[in-house]
Amino acid sequence: NLKPFHRFYFTIPAANPNEQFYHFTTLFSWLLTKNDGGQFDTPGQFDDPNATVANMVAKLKDLELGGGGGGGGGDAITNIPLNKLKQGHGDGVLAVLLALVDGALWKSGSFAGFQRALHKVDEYAEEAEVDEDAEVTAEGVEEEQEEEEEDGVVVVVGKRAKRGGDDEGVDDDRDEVYVGAGAGAGGAPAGGDARTKAEDAGPKKVDLTDWRLEVERVTPLLRVQIPNDNKDWRIHLISASLISTRTHLQKLHTEISTQLEKLSSREKYINTQFEQQTDQHRILKDTASELKQKHVAASASVTELTRALSGISEELDAVKATMDDIGSGMTDSKPLVGVKQGVVKLKAEVKQMDLRVGVIQHTLLHAKLKTKGPAANEAHNMMQVKMKEEQHTTELTQCK
Template identity: 25%
Template sequence: MELNDSPAREFDSYSTNEAILERLQLLDYEKEFVKLKDSFKPISRHYFVKSTNSGEQFFLFTNLAVWLMKKCGEQGLEYPQEFDDPNSTISKILAVLKAEDIPVDYSISAIKKGSGAGCLHILNELSSLAVRKNNLGFSRFEVVESDPNDENGDADENDVADPAEITAEQFDEDENESVVDEDVGEATQFDAAFDEGALLSINPNSEKPLDYLVANDAQVPQFRAEVERATPQLKITVRADAKDWRSHIEQMNKQLQAIKTNFNQAKPFLIETQKEITESTQRIEARERHINQQLSSLLGQYRTIQDRIAEKSEQYREASGGITMRTEQLQNLGEEVDQLKLQIEEQGAKNNDAAPLIRIKQAIQKLENQIVALSIQSSVLEQALFSRRIRSMNISNFSVDF
């Protein structure tokens, strides 16, 4: 099996989200980022792994990415608002990543979900870059070499540390051996005064290093005072998550107890109601059977009449189909008659119209006028030719006589 096909690959996103959260805590995002707006909130360990509220996740993802880019030196960027165009916001983020030579092989539609591999990749790269540019990181533990001249101090430290480790390891085994009853205010097996020096002198290599505590003769008030002094240092503050099912266990138990109580009170009424409903149903069924027996003959007649109506309806449907066909033919013939009427009317209007005759007469009149004008012009030309010929004849006769 290849590494990419391993079943454990689907859990890489969980480890990536945890690494991102560690880097954000290293950058102190709870004080610098979360307090910027009231809508910002600390993210959980696996907040960006799966889609729970895409709008809220995308808004928090884009603002967190811009905050990380500001940590990387991009101070000119502005935090995106809730109603900004998501495509332009993602394009700005991708442009900064491209300028930092960070490859992003995910589509914009995959990033717009606000969760998944694309968003985790971007936050992982930006958080790593921000940690490097701010010169932050996780350092290894340094082992302090012991000073041979300071043997007593080391012995005291070892004496203090070892019993604590032994007590933590054997706490579950010895839990029932020393019990403090908070209601009564009495302690069992602790009767003597608390001796811190005796506690520090416990030999961790002994077979039963807790025998001193079990057989301790500490008095109850002094022991209780010591417990009250140490209790605040042992408190662990766990931030409540409204989505965590553990925070609702008490409420669920109360609701369950209330349901049981109300059910016990309502159970007799429900049983009585069930009996009444059963009796009413039986009476209704008996009445229905009686009515069906009385109306059986009428129902037979009703079915016969329905069959006849169905036959008549079928005959009517067939007859109406023929009528419809003939009606369509009649409409077609009527349209053809209307077209013939229009043609006849147009032809009659053309025959009764005197406009063409008037135009013909006008054309004839124009031709006659033109003929008269041409005859006059021809007469003038003939006269001019005749007079020129006479002149030429006179000149020739004069020359001959001369």
Template identity: 30%
Template sequence: MIEALIGVFLVFSLGQSDAKAIVINELLVDKLKLLKYDHIFCQTRTPPWERLHRFYFAVSSPNRNDQFMYFASLVAWLYSLIGVPFPAPSDNDDLNPICSNIVLQLREVGFAPPSWSPSKLKQGHGDAVCSVLDSLVDLVLEIKNFQFAVPMYTDLGKAIVVDEIGSEAADELCVSKPSKPNEAASSVFPDLLTESTSTSKIDPNHWKMDLERLAPQLSLPLVPDGKEWRTHLEQAQQLHAGISKQLVSNNAELERVEGNISSTLEKLQSREKFINSQIEPLTTEYSAVKRRLSEAQQKYGNSLDNVTELTNEIAHISEQIEQVKFHVLELSTFSK
């Protein structure tokens, strides 16, 4: 009962996409129970995964990382039931490849490409996350040939099944007026009809005071959502009207500024041509000097190579002279 009240509150307080996620998430939890996820999937980790409540993937969790890991691990488990290899995620994995791989595997098993980008799954909640899980669970149930049984209704006794009454008969039943007081009521609900009319014992003043006291608490404030397209449309219309109004008064000023800019550009172009004509001889001379400098540097490099080669040759000759001197000195020593 409490979860139902919370769900109604969230549907009216959140946006359209979040409300859709709440409805899908509630059906998703019931379908996962058919697959016994609480006895199989939840035990795949130590400590075990907690059981899902009916709004877990519909709204944001305080711990966004745990919420995404729960989603990705549940997707991996569902893919394993389908027979598609999908690695189980870990806390150190990058989220972008995981989301891209999930969408890629969806295409592999036959689903149409989604209208949203894979990065939307990184949130760990929302209509995209709930849609992925719900589609995979439906596919698993289809593979397992699961069929929902026909609901068994209890015996309602003398109650009337309204769904089996035709539209014309229903209109006639609602419009026709009984000829005698309580005749229709006595024929349809004989056990509920009492001889005396029940009288309320509640003080009207006390009831009115309680109503005035509780009415402000029952009111639901509608916070304007910035994502609502109507808000953007109204803002665009207001901005368009404001710009059109300002354009009429500022059009002459804008034309004057345009004329000033055009004349300034013409002056700059003429000045640029004059400067180019003045520096053209200098540019030609600079190119010639630069070419001669390059030739001189090349000659200097060649001369430096020759000097280095001659220096090495002198060193080699000096070494040979020293060897000859050493041999002459040895011969003179032996001759004595």
């Protein structure tokens, strides 16, 4: 029930060392059962790691890995320090897991018929790694090296040279010119004259088009293909499982092809049986599309008519409001009542003014009579009679 590990999981320390050690012990227990090494109980959370590692080493000794065709180095595995196994990562853990995996493969028969490859120590110098995906361009070639061919002389300018004499072994940044002359008529290489010619040669004009064509021609030849290494155990494993896998895949291909043919024939049969219904469905679909278009057009016209109706309704409401205002103004008697009340008030004020005028006249006449004597008294009496008549007339008018 563990998640898959990446290939470098047990190489470096993990974020959780306890979890890494638990994974190591769990994987060790499972591989031990594959090697017929008996049961190994996976340690719990509170178990002593030292006791667990000691039990693991004891199981490895009992298993005797490295004998026969199993995983190699049994003595070296049992001699691994316990503290390295307790870390849960590192060379010791990788060696134990590698030995158990090899032993499990031999036990399962996956390596049947194969002999363990004997790797000889390579005494030659290691070659530099070559990037197969690197592109070679004209600019890059011009920067890396300069080659000139004149009269069979090839001049290669490098960047690594060593000083001679007392400064032997010290790198020099100065360019060193190596001259290799072409073979003469007798096959003998040219001597110092060729070197002198190469050193005295000036810059040569190179056609850019020819240079690019030459680079395109040489570029495929500069790619290095690493040959298959027969020492790799994966090649043997692939070769062993190729026949059974190919047979299984061919059988699977045949079954899939048969099922596809059946599906195709069944599809043709169904299409033939329901051809009439398909035609009817197509006709009904066309009719439905036409009706849908008509419905869309009718909906548009209904929308326009609805807008026109709403405008007419608004105009009708405005006319009704105007008519109501005019009708209420015609039937309302409030202005007439106000006019009548104003007339009554004016009449009352006129009467009061007449009364005041009479009183003033009477007072004025009384004053004149006092100043004129008996003649004035007669006139005063006549005035009083007249005033009484007027007052009586006014009272009668008010009563009416």
